[in-house]
Amino acid sequence: MDDKTSVDGSCHCEAIKFKARVDVSRAVLCHCRDCQIMSGGPYRVILQTSEQDFQLVQGKPKQYIKLADSGNRRELAFCEVCSTQLYATSVVEDVPEGERLLGLRVGVLSQAAELRPRAQVWCKSRVSWCSDLSALHELDRQ
Numbered sequence: 001m002d003d004k005t006s007v008d009g010s011c012h013c014e015a016i017k018f019k020a021r022v023d024v025s026r027a028v029l030c031h032c033r034d035c036q037i038m039s040g041g042p043y044r045v046i047l048q049t050s051e052q053d054f055q056l057v058q059g060k061p062k063q064y065i066k067l068a069d070s071g072n073r074r075e076l077a078f079c080e081v082c083s084t085q086l087y088a089t090s091v092v093e094d095v096p097e098g099e100r101l102l103g104l105r106v107g108v109l110s111q112a113a114e115l116r117p118r119a120q121v122w123c124k125s126r127v128s129w130c131s132d133l134s135a136l137h138e139l140d141r142q
């Protein structure tokens, strides 16, 4: 029995669209400094899939290669028109194309609201106020 779920995503300008099959129990909330800088928010939610389970439906992402703290190079895919980040993966020099794992940026998925993270990682760089958002005044709209 296959326990994977189909998800689909798009960048903000909709030049790039993709489909993927994922294990929804693998979503993780990441507090690392790179996620803060690159997402522009206090954290980001990531869901792993594989290249075999990922299918570009439209458009072609641009790549930015970053050097991780570990010394590994990471390939970050984004839309060159609207700058939406789509996923991170290994560089093809480290893992052959077709065998790589992709860390999908959950915010770009149509199913984002249902993908509850199972854990939070890199808590050493977590911003102090985001562990209790209920302390902030709430408005339904801006």
Ligand SMILES: [Zn+2]
Residues within 6 Å of the ligand: 011, 012, 013, 014, 015, 016, 079, 080, 081, 082, 083, 084
């Ligand atoms: Zn776009």
Ligand SMILES: [Zn+2]
Residues within 6 Å of the ligand: 030, 031, 032, 033, 034, 035, 036, 122
């Ligand atoms: Zn991160």
